[in-house]
Amino acid sequence: MHEMIKLSKRLQQIADLVSAQARIADIGSDHALLPVYLLQSGKCPSAIAGELNTGPFQAAKKQVAEAGLTKKIEVRQGDGLAVLAPGEADTVTIAGMGGSLMADILEAGRQAGKLVGVRELVLQPNVGEEIVRKWLVQHGYVLQDEMILEEDGRIYEVLHALHEQYSPSAITNEGVYQASFLEIPAMTEAAKQEWLYRMGPYLLRRPSDWLHNKWQHEHGKLERICRQLGQSDLAESREKEAQLRGEMKGIEEVLTCLRTAKPSSS
Template identity: 35%
Template sequence: MPQVKLSPRLEAVANLVDAKKRVADIGSDHAYLATYLVEQGKVAQAIVGEVAFGPLDNAKHTVATQGLGSQIDCRLADGLAAVSKEDGVETVVIAGMGGLLIKKILNDQKQLGPFSQLVLQPNTDQDAVRAWLVENGYAIVKEQMVEEGEHRYEIIVAEPGKQTLSADDLTFGPFLRKEQGHIFLQKWQHEQKRLQLVLDRLKEAGQVDNPKYHQVSEKVKKIQEVLSA
């Protein structure tokens, strides 16, 4: 049976998972990530959590097809309710969701932690995820951006620890804004252009005194400041 191949986004997530850890993947997208990690010998055991029967059946099908039923346990549960302390999970992966949903999942079951490693890939509201980590005893230790098609994704890796982040760190990422790789630059240049169009339209409509105009203007200035640093 051919081994599972991952999309660039999920492969980047997989590469950031610590080796030989027991992993829980919450919202697994057909259990591809857990299957890949086991097939590559990076982890020995994995738990897959799905909130609905359809995705759960898809995950079970992948696991059964690859013959990994003894190593990957697919469970029907809401978020981290799929995991108990007795499972001994060390790494939790939550990828491909909105940042506010990731924050809610982590918050609902934070009594399970701290986990040795969190690998999070929020599609939106990355600042809210970073803020949650700092407020709940985690330190961001790595960040990576990956491009897939027209989309750019941020991956945040955190471990237990204390950390202080500035407003710029929360928005742009403490590692990403220092490294300023080409995907980072593309993302924020695109966002700057989008916000500038909003400003131009507000100006054309005579709305320069509108609070929204000033709010967007400040965002544009901040992006310019970070990109020119």
């Protein structure tokens, strides 16, 4: 009997969001921990683990072999979704990279037809989550839920999206990004919607300590940059500082609005 893989909190959250019986492709799979777990737990029937770099690619192959799953998990070396043939996967998971790179991988894959038949995306960007949220909306994927969690002193967000063909009729991008629940009189609807992209439409509707902590930290970071800019006489520095102060004001307004909503922890 092969030993059951134990996932980190972050990978476990991704695994929990994958639909049962989906054929999964895990892109940037590293040690193939997620595919191995999904097969071992009986949640998924087959998987493709894609990895660009030779070290992690070899490690993934070793992990799959040790789990006795070489017939059910294919480990492939290649860049992003290039490892996939159209129609091979129902679900694509990508985790542990910046949002900008993640959106580039998704877009290159989409243009090459690799997302044909992919119903579900479970994505965990380390930064730049709004870039991923905007890509999803632009290409017909609808967020179903978002999770936020803390592990080893870092806060992570996990996004779960379905292609609009498979999204329940009650869940549409228009509804998800409807920002009127943020009661901030001084802010336009367009500005509020922008904060939904940045902070997460589900996370804002279900405010948690982690969300507050993340954005308080971001606010502190902007404050430090503004102090440095304040020491410069350049006109560009004044301009940049004014822009960042506007951003800080937005964070303050959203967090204040959330505090008046019912607090919850996750």
